Amino acid sequence: MMSLTRTRTCFFVYCFLSSLELPVTSQTVVHAAQAHSAGSQVITASLQEDEYASFHAENPAWKFNHIAVDYHNGNVYLGAVNRIYKLSPSLEVQVSHETGPDEDNRKCYPPRIVQPCSEPLSLTNNVNKMLLMDYRENRLLACGSLYQGICKLLRLDDLFKLGEPFHKKEHYLSGVNESGSVFGVIVSYGNASPDMLFIATAVDGKPEYFPTISSRKLARNSEEDGMFAYVFHDEFVASMIKIPSDTFTVIPDFDIYYIYGFASGNFVYFLTLQPEMGNGPTTGSSTGREQVYTSKIVRLCKADTAFNSYVEVPIGCISGNVEYRLLEAAYLSKAGAILARSLDVEPDDDVLFTIFSKGQKRRPRQASQDSALCVFSLRKINEKIKERLQSCYKGEGTLDLAWLKVKDIPCSSALLTIDDDFCGLDMNAPLGVSEMVHGKPLLTDAVDKMTSVIAYVYKNHSLVFVGTKNGRVKKVRSRNTG
């Protein structure tokens, strides 16, 4: 189903160009071809002009969930249902590693591999939920849905299993079996200290077992006992945020889906899709009105072990009077000189390319195909957060985060200077921002839904590759008219 088709269309600031000569390496196209929400079965790489290679899993039911490309050599790692594959840059299989299926039941907590479970077991698929390159230790971190969401550490060369911690509570990330619900970011502090892993995950109705965001120790030795231990944990404070169980009495199927994440400057960011809590009591999704969703960007300081720096800002995009509020995919890139001019930022500034679909309702069957590609300046999002922190520390407004049960708690004033790198105190935290930050729309498509995006800068142009539900790749370039 995934094939590579070139598209030519022109619009306001951007233009698809198939004739432009570009260093289109297999990495970039393979990357763009991922449609993680749709669960593709084939990936295709463009090798040279009009020459393509493709790869199918041996079982068509083993959909591809994630892709990672080694930037040293172009090798491609695929996280699929029940398998992890290592492919060459031209997509020849080099090794495959089996991860499932196995006897399991999502109600078995702790999982049956640790303790006998009285629930009926059945052969269960292992959906790949997270695939991260750990370049420093030359290994791949592959987390699945089986056994409450445990992870394997696999050697990059041959996928040899270096470790698979599963005997402690913090080794279970969550049993959710949808890809596109979990995101991890590795944060390095140089060679002296071990890396940290920020994990953000949907909790699948089990907020008491799984924090929705936490920071973990990523031990250098894959077999080390403290692998994935919380960076900080005492009686009162921990490097984690849990969804309060009260939130589930308001919205029984409440959850936060993490679509993307990255580190930039002193911060770690996650892009989420979550049910909107509304103002008054709602009747829930099964009775009465349909659940409305919203997209938000979450920011945390890398060094904040108490998670006092947690801030959440709603994001969306409007194009031609149509609101696009459901985040599908995102990618962090640099602006490049030409796009920087039209966004009023510096060429080296971080920008976020995002795909949103129309509206705020996620009807699974008759979901809208209408989607938009929008760009955000990270500098502007940070400015908005700084302004909100400054006004809250003057005692203005409330903490305004409904799902964390702090919506109506008033901000407290304190005399302090809040600069760009402020990491919060144990007051006025966690903090929500009510005003939405709007992206700049670059392209909309009402027919073939856009589902994935990557970008890079080439000769001052920002080049964006967008993958669609029907398996097309659109190449989009910034134009001088911006």
Ligand SMILES: *[C@@H]1O[C@H](CO)[C@@H](O)[C@H](O)[C@H]1NC(C)=O
């Ligand atoms: C995920 O879990 C649900 C409910 O247990 C099941 O119906 C579905 O088939 C699972 N998905 C995969 C890909 O196995």
Ligand SMILES: *[C@@H]1O[C@H](CO)[C@@H](O)[C@H](O)[C@H]1NC(C)=O
């Ligand atoms: C890129 O932009 C810079 C600054 O605007 C300019 O000096 C440079 O010549 C441009 N490079 C190319 C390849 O156009």
